Structure formats: C-alpha cells, structure tokens
Amino acid sequence: MTTTLVWFRSDLRLADNPALHDAVRRGDKVIPVFIWAPEEAGAWVPGGASRWWLHHSLFALDATLRGHGSRLILRRGPSRVALEELITETGATRVVWNRCYQPLALERDREIGTALQDQGIEWASFNANLLVEPWQVRTRTGAPYRVFTPFWRACRELGWEERPLPTVGECAPVSPNIDSLDLGAFGLLPKVAWDSGLRVNWQVGEQAALERLQEFCDDAFVDYAGARDYPSRPGTSRLSPHLHFGEISPRQIAWALMHAAHTSRVAGAVAAAEAYVRELGWREFAHHVLFHYPHTTDAPMDPRFADFPWRADAEEMLCAWQRGRTGYPIVDAGMRELWQTGWMHNRVRMITASFLTKNARLSWHRGASWFWDTLVDADLANNSLGWQWVAGCGADAAPYFRIFNPILQSKKFDAAGAYIRRWLPELDALPDRWIHAPWEAPTTVQAEAKVVVGRDYPAPVLDLKATRDESLAVYRTHLQAVANA
Ligand SMILES: Cc1cc2nc3c(=O)[nH]c(=O)nc-3n(C[C@H](O)[C@H](O)[C@H](O)COP(=O)(O)OP(=O)(O)OC[C@H]3O[C@@H](n4cnc5c(N)ncnc54)[C@H](O)[C@@H]3O)c2cc1C
Numbered sequence: 001m002t003t004t005l006v007w008f009r010s011d012l013r014l015a016d017n018p019a020l021h022d023a024v025r026r027g028d029k030v031i032p033v034f035i036w037a038p039e040e041a042g043a044w045v046p047g048g049a050s051r052w053w054l055h056h057s058l059f060a061l062d063a064t065l066r067g068h069g070s071r072l073i074l075r076r077g078p079s080r081v082a083l084e085e086l087i088t089e090t091g092a093t094r095v096v097w098n099r100c101y102q103p104l105a106l107e108r109d110r111e112i113g114t115a116l117q118d119q120g121i122e123w124a125s126f127n128a129n130l131l132v133e134p135w136q137v138r139t140r141t142g143a144p145y146r147v148f149t150p151f152w153r154a155c156r157e158l159g160w161e162e163r164p165l166p167t168v169g170e171c172a173p174v175s176p177n178i179d180s181l182d183l184g185a186f187g188l189l190p191k192v193a194w195d196s197g198l199r200v201n202w203q204v205g206e207q208a209a210l211e212r213l214q215e216f217c218d219d220a221f222v223d224y225a226g227a228r229d230y231p232s233r234p235g236t237s238r239l240s241p242h243l244h245f246g247e248i249s250p251r252q253i254a255w256a257l258m259h260a261a262h263t264s265r266v267a268g269a270v271a272a273a274e275a276y277v278r279e280l281g282w283r284e285f286a287h288h289v290l291f292h293y294p295h296t297t298d299a300p301m302d303p304r305f306a307d308f309p310w311r312a313d314a315e316e317m318l319c320a321w322q323r324g325r326t327g328y329p330i331v332d333a334g335m336r337e338l339w340q341t342g343w344m345h346n347r348v349r350m351i352t353a354s355f356l357t358k359n360a361r362l363s364w365h366r367g368a369s370w371f372w373d374t375l376v377d378a379d380l381a382n383n384s385l386g387w388q389w390v391a392g393c394g395a396d397a398a399p400y401f402r403i404f405n406p407i408l409q410s411k412k413f414d415a416a417g418a419y420i421r422r423w424l425p426e427l428d429a430l431p432d433r434w435i436h437a438p439w440e441a442p443t444t445v446q447a448e449a450k451v452v453v454g455r456d457y458p459a460p461v462l463d464l465k466a467t468r469d470e471s472l473a474v475y476r477t478h479l480q481a482v483a484n485a
Helices: 018-025 048-067 079-090 103-118 148-158 196-201 206-227 240-244 250-263 269-292 315-323 329-341 346-359 364-374 380-391 406-413 418-423 443-448 464-484
Strands: 003-008 029-036 073-076 094-098 122-126
Touching (some): 003 018, 018 029, 018 094, 018 122, 029 048, 029 079, 048 196, 048 206, 048 364, 079 103, 103 122, 196 329, 206 240, 206 269, 250 269, 269 380, 315 329, 315 364, 329 406, 329 418, 346 364, 346 380, 364 380
16 A cells, blocks of 8 residues: 655645545555744744644644544654655655645745655645636736736636535544654744734634634625625635635635525625635735746835835834824724734725835835734735735736825724724724824813823824825836836
8 A cells, every 4th residue: 555645734624635635535545744844934934823823723633634543743844854754754655735836835845846756756736725726827928917807807717617625534544653743842832922812813723714614604705795895894704814724725615605605595695705706816816926926025026116215214103003003093903903813804904004005105025024923814925915916016006196095994994983992992982973083083072082192092103194195206206217217
C-alpha cells in the first residue's frame, strides 16, 4: 500500500479537500501533516490575530481527523526538510497538497516538487481554494485581467461545474511511532492574554465554518444586497477567516447558497445569492492579481504611484488611527472593532483606509501592515487589493479623487449610530443628530451626554476639508508630473 503525506496548508478541512480526497480514494495510507514555517512567508509572516486563529484551527483539524481514525502530525519548517524527514521516517512514496498562490509559497512549492521528483517521490497538487485558478482566464490578447467586471464575466463563462467533494470517510490510523510536535511548541498564542475579544467573537474550525454557512443560508443571504453595507446589521456572512484558512471552500459556499436560493420561496433569492457569489468573485480577482502581479504585495500595481509623496512624518496620526482615537466616530468605531474582534465590516474598512491614505496621506502599505497584524482574516491577496483599491493605485482602483467623507458615510450607513455606540460606549448618550460629528454638539449637549470632546473623546486629529483639498492637489500634481516625465 502506498504511504502518502497529505501536506495541509491553507486548506484546514476534510470536506471538499481534493488532495486528501485523492489519497483516501486511492486507498493510500494517509499521513496528514502541517508544517509551521513562518520564515517562508518573507516579510508577510502571519500576524498576531492570524496566529491565534491558526492555533485553534489546527487544534480543530486534529480533533476532526481523530474522529476519522487519524491524527495531524505537526512539524517545524523548513518545509522541504520536514517533508524529507517524514518521508524517511514513514517510507512515504507520495506527497500531495492543495495549491497556494502567494508568490513565495509558489516558489517554495515549485522547488519542493522538483526536489521530490529528483528523489523519485511522486507528488501531485490540486485546486481547493479558488473557483477559477489564476491561469485559467485571460483577456482576448492573452494578458491577465486588470479590471474586475470582464474578469468575472470570463470566470462565469468558464463556470465551475464540479460539485464540492464530500468529507472523507474513515482513514487508516497513523502509527504512534511517528512523532508530532505539541501544538503549543509553535508559540502561536499570545504570551500576554489580549485575545479575550477574539475568543468571545469567533468559533474556529471546519465545523464552525459549516455552521456559519448554514446560518447565513437560513437567515441572512436573501437580504445580502440590501444589508451588506450597514455595519450594525448582521448582513454579511463573516466567513472570511474561515475562507482564508481553508476551513471551508468557495465552491462549498457557492453551491450551498445557490441551492438555498433555488429552493427558497423568497422573491429575489437567486439575485441575492448571485450578489454574494460576485463578492467571492472579488476574492478570485484578488488572487488572480496577486498571481500575475506578485510585486503588488509591496509596490503599487499602477507604476505612476511608485514614488508618490506619502507623508512620512505622521507617527502620531498613525497611532491615533490604530487606536481608534482620530475623533471621527465611524473611523474610531471601525478601528476599535478591529482591535477587539480581529475583524472589521467591509464598508468601514473602506472608510478607515480612505481616511488613512487620502486624508492623512499615509502610505497604503502602512495601513495594510496594521490590518495584516490585527485581522483574523488577514489575506495577502485580499488585503493588498483592498488597500490599493482605496488608495487609488491598484487594479481596477477607485479614482484618486474619490475620497470617502467619513461623516457622510456614517450618516448614510449608520444613521442612528448603532454601530458607533457599540464600539464607542463613551458616545452612547449623544443624540443621533450629533453622533457622527460630536465636536459640533453644543457644550450643553456634550455635558448632558457626559462626553466632553477633547476630554472624554478626542477632538478631530485633522480637518476633513483641508486635508481633502491638499490631498487632491498632491495627487493631481504628482500624476501630472509623471505624465510629463
Ligand atoms: C482596505 C481593505 C482591506 C481588506 N483586507 C482583507 C483581508 O485581509 N482579508 C479578507 O478576506 N478580505 C479583506 N478585505 C475585503 C473585505 O472587506 C472582507 O473580505 C469582508 O469584509 C469579509 O467579511 P465577510 O466574510 O462577512 O464578507 P461577505 O460580504 O460575506 O463576503 C463573502 C466573502 O467574499 C470575499 N470578499 C468580499 N468582499 C471582498 C473584497 N472587497 N475583496 C476580496 N474579497 C472579498 C471574502 O472572502 C468574504 O468572506 C479588505 C477590504 C478592504 C477595503
């Protein structure tokens, strides 16, 4: 019987897992392994919130595997050395994995594939994490896509007909002679316990992901298009960390939603499911861009922004933004939601990112780094695309003159201030009329609400109109200079 190492990476699940499914279907003796090798991620080593999630996800995966008669072998990187050691220890003749698309992971996997082949070890890789892989769609001229709408149209035309694979059945037990590190040895959990907010807000693992999906299919998806922009409503799926760690696949989600839509009696259910799947399309697009333009993790996609004069002297501003102390409630509520829960609503991600890049004129890279460290769904493809989109320097980006006004956004998408009050309890007693711009409230109102601006809540750290005008002038001058060069 062939012994096969199933190398788990961003696919921490048993259902719709083609690499695992392939090994089990062939009747191989399966050895599931996860290798912790943060050095292989280069500058984008998983941040604190991601490590927290990974710890719990590995714990859950091991428990699920044990329920299937197997267990997860944990090893420390380098990945190639760890795999070769395991091959020697177990007599494995085959290694399988599901593909990752981050530039350094791709390079590493190519090298490992070549090394295995040289040693006479068979290997195979599979698509588990995308509906359409980055090389499957091209423009008419054969180039990669840079604009979302035609990209998504091409993906739809190509289709993703295959059904998700079922969860695997019983696996052969892994010999007790094969050593596994203790999960604690990876040091993923924080030494100082800052994670209480994460613990109360998230259930981690494949089972939790499936339950979240079921809940979303049962309750929320029919209102998705209307509710997804309102941060106080449970209008989005919150599946992003589960997707990032591969506890669930986009194909499972798309299939479940389309099924729920076609069996629903609610008018517009199919349109709602399609609106949702289109958002999964943005995830696909982000991976397409990252694969074809790997430099975009650190440099702008649009070369005109390579030397853009971002402000370098604004540490205090950055700090105020990170701590949710800018004096703009919708921005501060978002940043505090992020700090406390490891997640932020998409609408507020756009508002906070616009504030940092367009009003404070700090580089998108500094914002992306903070998100990277604090988001439980921190994802190189989605984060780079999201930040560059807002900053105006990415693929299919918002034009430079689109600057979100946080007060207008707040009035439109959080009219009664429910979201603001949840994350900024010090503003709770302010009447709705003043909640979006507390410094405008008369002193009597501030006193009555027990929130004196400048004492109990910060005064605005910048002037919206002045910074907007300045920013527009800098963008315009810079782009003009590049055009004339
Ligand atoms: C500045 C900025 C940074 C971002 N950083 C990340 C990140 O690190 N990781 C991340 O997963 N998403 C990121 N996003 C995209 C988006 O905000 C999140 O995917 C979304 O808020 C996750 O919540 P949800 O699962 O409830 O989304 P839903 O609305 O339920 O959407 C379902 C899924 O579609 C995908 N999706 C939705 N919107 C986008 C989008 N704009 N771009 C790419 N994929 C999308 C996600 O995988 C999401 O889980 C970022 C957006 C911005 C503006």
